[in-house]
Amino acid sequence: MVQCAADGVNRILLIGSRGAKGSEGYKRKFYFEKAAAEAGIPVSFYDWKDFGLLGSAGGMENSIVKIDAPEWESCRLKELEELTGRYGERLLQLSRMPFGAFFNCPRDIAEALDKQKCKRRLAENGVPVTEMYEETFSCGEELFGFMEERGIPQVFLKPMRGSGAAGVAALRYSPAKGRVALYTCGTLDRGGIVNTKRLYRLEGEDARAYLDRLLELECIVEKWYRKAVFQGYCYDLRVVVQDKRTDYILPRLSKGPITNLHLNNHSMEFGKLNLDKAVVENISEACARAAACYPGLKSMGMDVLLEKGSLMPRIIEINAQGDLLHRDAYGENRIYKRQIEIMKAMAPWKH
Numbered sequence: 001m002v003q004c005a006a007d008g009v010n011r012i013l014l015i016g017s018r019g020a021k022g023s024e025g026y027k028r029k030f031y032f033e034k035a036a037a038e039a040g041i042p043v044s045f046y047d048w049k050d051f052g053l054l055g056s057a058g059g060m061e062n063s064i065v066k067i068d069a070p071e072w073e074s075c076r077l078k079e080l081e082e083l084t085g086r087y088g089e090r091l092l093q094l095s096r097m098p099f100g101a102f103f104n105c106p107r108d109i110a111e112a113l114d115k116q117k118c119k120r121r122l123a124e125n126g127v128p129v130t131e132m133y134e135e136t137f138s139c140g141e142e143l144f145g146f147m148e149e150r151g152i153p154q155v156f157l158k159p160m161r162g163s164g165a166a167g168v169a170a171l172r173y174s175p176a177k178g179r180v181a182l183y184t185c186g187t188l189d190r191g192g193i194v195n196t197k198r199l200y201r202l203e204g205e206d207a208r209a210y211l212d213r214l215l216e217l218e219c220i221v222e223k224w225y226r227k228a229v230f231q232g233y234c235y236d237l238r239v240v241v242q243d244k245r246t247d248y249i250l251p252r253l254s255k256g257p258i259t260n261l262h263l264n265n266h267s268m269e270f271g272k273l274n275l276d277k278a279v280v281e282n283i284s285e286a287c288a289r290a291a292a293c294y295p296g297l298k299s300m301g302m303d304v305l306l307e308k309g310s311l312m313p314r315i316i317e318i319n320a321q322g323d324l325l326h327r328d329a330y331g332e333n334r335i336y337k338r339q340i341e342i343m344k345a346m347a348p349w350k351h
Contacts, residue, residue, distance in 0.1 A: 009062055009100055009347040011042045015054070016068030018047050024324065025071040031329040032066070035336035041344070051090060054097065064343050066103040067094065069163070069321045077159060077167045077186065077193040081217055084161040088113060101346055103339070104320050105296030112294065112320040113161050116220050122315055127290045129315045130156075130305055131223045140211035143221065148175045152223075156257075157211075160218040163319065166195040169214060170224065170257035171207075182207035183257050186214075197262050224257075225314065228306040230273055235259065236316065237270075237304040239283065240323060240335055241291045243342045246284045248335055250325050267327055279311045286313040298342055299323050299335075 014032065019025030029045065036043045044063070046054055048070040072083050091106035112118050122129050133155070137143040147155065153174065159167040169184040182202045186193040188210050202210055227234040233253035240248040249270040252259040259265055287302050294300065301322020305314045328335050 009064055011044055011063055012036060012343060013060075013063040013065045013099070014043050014045045014068065015048065015051075015065065015094075016045070017049075017071035018045070019071050023071060025068070027326075027329065028068050028324050031324070031333055032068075032336045032339070035333055035340050038337070039340045039344070041340060048090075054094075060097065060099050062100050064101045064103060064346055065094075065099045066339070066343075067091070067106060067109060067321070075195045076191060077162070077195060077214075077217060080166055080195070081159060081161065084113065084163075088161075102296070103298050103343060103346075104300075108294045108296040109320040112297070112300070112318045113163075115158060115160055115162075115317055118318055119220075121293050122290055122318075125289070125293050127293065127315055128286055128313060130225055133221045133223070135221070137215050137219075137221065139215055140208050143171075143211065143215070144173055144175070144180075147173050154224040156222040156224055157214060157219050158222065159214075160220060167193060167214060167217065167219075168258055168260075169211070171211070180204060180207040180211075182210060184210065184214075185258065185260075186210070188213060192216075199256050199258060225305055226308040227259075228308050228311055234308075235273075236306070237283065238322065238325065239287050239302045239304050240299070240325065241287050241302060242299040242323075242335070242338050244288065244291060246287055247338050248325060248328055249283070250327060261326075267325075275311070279306070279313075282311075283313045286315060290315050290318060294318070294320075298346075299339055301325075 014029065016029055017025030018029065033043050070087060072080055074080060074083065088110045091110040094106040119129055119132055135146055154172045157169045157171060167186055169182050172181045180203060183199060185196050185199050187196055187200065193213050227236055230253065233255060235251045235253040236259050238250045238252060239246060251268050251270055251273055252261055252265055253268060254265040261267055283304060287304065290302060291300060297320050301319040303316040305316050323335050325335060
């Protein structure tokens with residue numbers, strides 16, 4: 001391990017998941033360390049599985065710490081909810097350790113994980129967001145009653161602290177015809193909901209049963225907005241904002257209502273959308289305003305919806321660890337190279 005000088009930073013400490021070759025954790029570590037090596041910056045790595053050993057790490061006060069998400073070994077939503085809760089507790093523990101600096105503040109990472117808290121903070125600061133309904137629901141019938149009373153034909157449901165589309169459900173309900181259709185990448189078995197990498201369409205009693213199990217978890221319910229369309233595909237954007245600058249915009253295109261790329265959807269170069277300059281400026285402005293709400297985050301990935309017709313941008317959510325974009329990492333690796341530049345500017349660097 002590199003020894004640190006008392007008056008400067010000598011290394012980056014990366015906390016993440018080593019993972020099997022080809023896993024998301026492996027890729028995050030590999031491409032970040034590749035960018036650091038090209039800049040001649042040493043990186044020490046700690047796996048989340050060895051979290052208890054972090055307290056004995058030498059030179060903590062002279063390290064800049066980058067925190068990547070753990071890789072969960074479960075795909076069951078109930079277990080993922082519990083694991084994410086424990087992860088939040090570990091983030092708070094990290095915030096109390098005597099590190100030199102955090103690239104992303106662990107307390108802000110923890111808040112961004114909570115979709116309700118995050119979206120409320122954005123809305124309170126005038127950031128355009130996809131709106132939440134403030135009501136809570138314990139079962140499908142309660143939600144159906146709410147939708148019928150308000151004349152709401154469709155909504156999105158999301159586990160409060162989920163990621164990677166785990167548990168996300170797009171629900172359509174027609175009380176006059178008695179029809180229910182639900183789109184999700186989860187399946188239901190006796191143990192509850194299991195997250196998969198495939199999009200399913202459930203109807204009738206299957207949809208109702210799934211919805212009841214989903215609402216056993218802490219969920220938010222959001223207004224369903226019609227997304228912009230390109231060549232027959234609806235799309236949204238993953239926007240990576242780093243140190244107050246928009247560094248990368250990735251369109252995610254889908255034939256269905258959920259655009260996450262691991263669900264056999266596809267991405268494309270942002271410029272090929274041929275959006276007007278004013279629309280691009282509106283996207284950057286909305287993302288900059290969202291980033292200003294979390295000054296402790298040097299890097300964040302934002303999911304941004306463009307409303308069909310007006311192309312008005314709305315922030316869907318913020319991911320404080322949403323920096324791995326395969327199209328970039330397999331190419332120029334600009335996102336991680338920029339992170340290294342930011343870290344070098346954060347403190348005196350001594351070798």
